[in-house]
Amino acid sequence: MKQSILAIIPARGGSKGVPRKNIKNLAGKPLIAWTIEEAKKSKFITRLILSTEDEEIIKVAKQFDCEVPFTRPMDLAQDGTPGIDPVLHAIEQCPGYDYVVLLQPTSPLRTVEDIDGCIEMAIKHHANYCVSVTEPEYSPFWTYTIENGYLNPLIKQDKITPIRQDLPKTFKLNGAVYVAKVSAILQEKSFINSDTKAFIMPTNRSMDIDTELDFEICESILKKRRES
Structure with a gap:
């Protein structure tokens, strides 16, 4: 039985790091367009919608x-609004789907x-949740806090491993794809x-x-990708 899937692109108007970034031109098109165009190619997504309070982003x-x-609603588009709240609101406004997919527009390289791939993994394994991750640039095994001026390992180890390849593999959320059963x-x-x-x-x-800087790096990557 085919699963019905609602995909949500959340894009509020406010942004402190890069003002108006969701509609800022990135390698020839608005940032948000990169996510819209890839999502529309999906063989699994039943319905793709945008969630925003901003009229210009809607346009x-x-x-x-x-x-x-x-x-x-404006109260769901504030700096302190938890990221899950617009998702729950969208599900309420668009009920009747088996899965929900969150696609943040700030991941244009996805x-x-x-x-x-993420959706298929969730369906194949009958998983309630599946999210995208990647290997971090720096291992948390080489990360420290500072207490009273002294280095304090974030992860306690009997011995510091000097060679990266010998460290345990770790992963971090990359913010690109979030999938969940609606229920x-x-x-x-x-x-x-x-x-998960x-x-x-x-x-x-x-x-x-x-x-x-992130914006400039992504623009360079996308331009090279287009040329190749």
Whole structure:
């Protein structure tokens, strides 16, 4: 039986790191367009919608043929709004789906293969949750806090391993794809728990735009990708 899947692109108007970043031109098109276009290629997504409070973002999304069935309430578009709240609101506004997929527009390097790979893993394993991860640039085994001026290892070890290849493999959330059964997320109100499957993505498709430097790096990568 085919699963019905609602995909949500959350894109509020406010942004401190890169002002108006969701509609800022990135390698020839608005940032949000990169996510819309890849999501529309998915063989699993039943319905793709945008969640925003911003009229200009709505206009841009519609130009790229993305449905905007509602305007997000302002109290769900603040700096301190938990990321899960707009997802729960969207599910409430668009009920009747088996799975929900969260696609943040700040991951423009993510491809439809990543989106469908994460969805497929969730369905294949009958998982309540599946999220995309990647290997971190720096191992947490080489990370420290400082207490009274002295280094304090974040992860306690009997002996510091000097060679990166000898360290245990670790992974971090990359923010690109979040998948959940609707029934499960309405109950847990989180994509991350002990029941979450990991979908591993390559580092070169895992950048999350938070600063102007991130934006410039992504633009360079996308231009090279287009040329090749």
